[in-house]
Amino acid sequence: MKLLIDVGNTSLKAVLWHSEQSQSADINNLPWLKITEVIYACVGRSDLLNDILTQAASNSINCFEAKVSKKLGDLVCAYEHVGNLGIDRWLALIAGFKLYPNKAFIVVDAGTATTIDVLNCEGLHLGGWILPGLDLMTSSLTQNTQGVFDDGKTPFTNELGKNTPNGLKNGALVATIGAIEQAKLHLNAQKADQAVQIIFAGGYGSLLQQQFEESIFDSLLVMKGLNYWYELSKTA
Numbered sequence: 539m540k541l542l543i544d545v546g547n548t549s550l551k552a553v554l555w556h557s558e559q560s561q562s563a564d565i566n567n568l569p570w571l572k573i574t575e576v577i578y579a580c581v582g583r584s585d586l587l588n589d590i591l592t593q594a595a596s597n598s599i600n601c602f603e604a605k606v607s608k609k610l611g612d613l614v615c616a617y618e619h620v621g622n623l624g625i626d627r628w629l630a631l632i633a634g635f636k637l638y639p640n641k642a643f644i645v646v647d648a649g650t651a652t653t654i655d656v657l658n659c660e661g662l663h664l665g666g667w668i669l670p671g672l673d674l675m676t677s678s679l680t681q682n683t684q685g686v687f688d689d690g691k692t693p694f695t696n697e698l699g700k701n702t703p704n705g706l707k708n709g710a711l712v713a714t715i716g717a718i719e720q721a722k723l724h725l726n727a728q729k730a731d732q733a734v735q736i737i738f739a740g741g742y743g744s745l746l747q748q749q750f751e752e753s754i755f756d757s758l759l760v761m762k763g764l765n766y767w768y769e770l771s772k773t774a
């Protein structure tokens with residue numbers, strides 16, 4: 539089985555992958571005798587990742603770090619400087635392309651940051667946006683103003699706010715919803731008759747998914763991307 543690792547700015551996620559199935563991995567007790575390779579993606583420095591890679595090396599297990607390339611199969615990256623695109627964004631696009639071949643879609647990965655990426659039905663990444671994640675949006679306001687406060691219990695909803703925590707939380711949510719609506723315009727301009735598939739991932743992906751009918755949430759999207767990236771890179 540493979541050990542797949544996704545290191546974000548908030549947390550490290552790890553799963554064991556075997557015969558197209560994933561199983562959660564206890565990073566404090568990894569079954570090294572059963573692991574054949576480690577495939578990982580990392581958007582920041584991580585001591586925990588370094589520790590796992592050291593354990594892999596002492597067990598003579600090969601480790602592969604996923605990287606963004608200009609092309610992968612029919613998928614084409616929008617960035618001129620491809621190394622600047624977050625690898626988590628590229629992996630989410632790879633997974634979406636495999637899940638919905640020949641279909642236009644938008645990927646929203648809502649974690650520390652919220653990233654929105656647009657892919658057309660030919661596999662061309664049209665580009666995307668980086669927004670502060672929902673927690674970063676609210677904390678930047680509570681930390682940089684006198685009067686804006688959170689009460690730690692107000693949920694994110696799309697209602698108009700009638701008190702401060704409501705205004706704060708809902709403002710962050712609707713700003714994010716508005717950005718996704720803007721992304722849809724970039725695909726509708728290309729193909730007016732086709733509904734756009736939206737795929738959500740990340741810690742706040744499930745919450746955001748509930749705001750968009752017929753969209754999907756896939757908690758394993760980046761992991762699936764890691765797996766496909768590895769399969770495709772081997773044959774490239």
Ligand SMILES: Nc1ncnc2c1ncn2[C@@H]1O[C@H](COP(=O)(O)OP(=O)(O)O)[C@@H](O)[C@H]1O
Pocket residue numbers: 545546547548549550648649650651671673739740741742
């Ligand atoms: N059920 C949840 N599980 C994990 N994170 C959640 C959940 N609900 C909200 N979050 C928020 O999602 C963010 C973490 O998401 P994640 O995708 O793991 O981030 P990253 O990839 O940046 O490490 C944090 O801001 C956390 O507060």
Ligand SMILES: CC(C)(COP(=O)(O)O)[C@@H](O)C(=O)NCCC(=O)O
Pocket residue numbers: 546547548581622623624625626627647648649650651652653668671
């Ligand atoms: C935007 C991100 C910080 C998102 O990371 P995350 O929220 O998953 O921790 C990451 O994709 C990144 O570091 N990107 C580099 C800049 C870019 O994609 O253009």
Ligand SMILES: [K+]
Pocket residue numbers: 626647648649650651652653740
């Ligand atoms: K993200």
